[in-house]
Amino acid sequence: MVLENLGESLKKTLEKIANSLFVDEKLINELIKDIQRALLQSDVNVKLVFDLSNKIKKRAVEEKLPPGLTKKEHLINIVYEELATFLGGEGHKIEITKKPYKIMLIGLFGSGKTTTSGKLAKFFSKRAGRIAMIQLDVWRPAAYKQMQQLAGQLGVAAFGDENEKDPVKIYKKFEEKLKEFDVVIVDTAGRDALSDELIEELNKINKLVNADERLLVISADIGQAAERQAKTFHDTCGVTGVIVTKMEGTAKGGGALSACAVTGAPVKFIGVGEKIDELEEFNPKGFVSRLLGMGDINALLEKAKEAITEDQAKDLERKLLKGEFSLLDLYEQMQAMKKMGPLSKIMELVPGLGQLKIPKEALEVQQEKLEGWRYIMDSCTKSELEDPEIISGSRMERISKGSGIPIKEVRELLKQYAQSKKLMKMMKGGKGMEKMMKRMPQLRGMMGE
Numbered sequence: 001m002v003l004e005n006l007g008e009s010l011k012k013t014l015e016k017i018a019n020s021l022f023v024d025e026k027l028i029n030e031l032i033k034d035i036q037r038a039l040l041q042s043d044v045n046v047k048l049v050f051d052l053s054n055k056i057k058k059r060a061v062e063e064k065l066p067p068g069l070t071k072k073e074h075l076i077n078i079v080y081e082e083l084a085t086f087l088g089g090e091g092h093k094i095e096i097t098k099k100p101y102k103i104m105l106i107g108l109f110g111s112g113k114t115t116t117s118g119k120l121a122k123f124f125s126k127r128a129g130r131i132a133m134i135q136l137d138v139w140r141p142a143a144y145k146q147m148q149q150l151a152g153q154l155g156v157a158a159f160g161d162e163n164e165k166d167p168v169k170i171y172k173k174f175e176e177k178l179k180e181f182d183v184v185i186v187d188t189a190g191r192d193a194l195s196d197e198l199i200e201e202l203n204k205i206n207k208l209v210n211a212d213e214r215l216l217v218i219s220a221d222i223g224q225a226a227e228r229q230a231k232t233f234h235d236t237c238g239v240t241g242v243i244v245t246k247m248e249g250t251a252k253g254g255g256a257l258s259a260c261a262v263t264g265a266p267v268k269f270i271g272v273g274e275k276i277d278e279l280e281e282f283n284p285k286g287f288v289s290r291l292l293g294m295g296d297i298n299a300l301l302e303k304a305k306e307a308i309t310e311d312q313a314k315d316l317e318r319k320l321l322k323g324e325f326s327l328l329d330l331y332e333q334m335q336a337m338k339k340m341g342p343l344s345k346i347m348e349l350v351p352g353l354g355q356l357k358i359p360k361e362a363l364e365v366q367q368e369k370l371e372g373w374r375y376i377m378d379s380c381t382k383s384e385l386e387d388p389e390i391i392s393g394s395r396m397e398r399i400s401k402g403s404g405i406p407i408k409e410v411r412e413l414l415k416q417y418a419q420s421k422k423l424m425k426m427m428k429g430g431k432g433m434e435k436m437m438k439r440m441p442q443l444r445g446m447m448g449e
Helices: 004-019 025-041 046-062 071-086 113-125 143-154 167-178 196-209 225-237 253-261 284-291 297-307 310-321 327-340 343-349 360-378 382-386 393-403 407-429 432-438 440-446
Strands: 101-106 131-136 157-159 183-188 213-219 241-245 267-271 279-281
Touching: 004 025, 004 071, 004 284, 025 046, 025 071, 046 071, 071 284, 101 113, 101 196, 113 131, 113 143, 113 183, 113 241, 113 267, 113 279, 131 143, 131 167, 143 157, 157 167, 167 183, 167 196, 183 196, 196 225, 213 225, 213 253, 213 267, 225 241, 225 253, 241 253, 253 267, 327 382, 327 407, 360 393, 360 407, 393 407
Parallel strands: 101 183, 101 213, 131 157, 131 183, 213 241, 241 267
Antiparallel strands: 267 279
């Protein structure tokens, strides 16, 4: 998980509130110390930490209790709201308002600009039509080749010229062609530091490109140094937003996020992994909710939209209303889940499930189990997939041999199918959600807990 240690520390803080008999000044002071410790360990600036904790304490002591909330709920809500505000408040999405919409990436060497240009191309290709990337980095060897490889994977256009050493000439060469696209992503050169030479080069490019977004790409592992970098770039180049890369596996991510939040250049995306689709719009409220174990339903829905088309969703809904649910439908659901990413990451996004202390090892085993079930289904005949109830003992043996999966797991898949079909019938029955809540222990069992 992104900022896993910070998330675990904050969850323990909320548990302390939930388990306390009553809310008093002693509890509030303990809460403040816990939050301060958690943020400082995540490399957040000391002054920012104390400003935040003072706001939380002031509200906790002085605010009147809103109707409908207990003191504990109100205190948890204060922590959530202040942390979200601290990281940027409502968030800053990019809206494609014209065509071509030009996004220029800037930053120092090693920040991951070219990889991020590919991730942005992937992100917008599902939302904005025709995408083009253009490489204006004439300093780094093989920068254009890297962009071409990314473009080939994604099926988008890439422009550049390895033999030309003037980025302005490269852009002018393809300027008319770029007008045919909906979104144009412009990758620029970096330097070891923000020098006058780099500023002059970026200003020349930006004047020519007239970019709608100028996004600074910063690596999360630089921590609090992100503030100085973001502020300097913002003051000199008019940065409209920040992309924080390498958020996975670094304790300094908290420092980078909070530093950018106070510069006037809001964080618009975060890179949460090395894969081309591991880029997320930065939504401070959803991000904090995930840290606190409350899930992030909006991010979950975004992933679901990418994994299953609207037509597929409607087709599944039609089948469910008719009471139909085959092994093929379960297979499609499993494939969609795989597209959404590892189970451990999906679990973080589901409200309520983020607070369940399910060991990582258990989730990894479940992911492996899904892979095995896919091989089992590949060894089934079409009639067996459409009507699993015809699968007898001899058929199980044949499927087991064909897939190379033990017969025990074939039986387990059929049991999963029977449980899923029963659940779908419950949902069709009318009191679906109510019955689901009563059966939560069984549902958790099905998830592999």
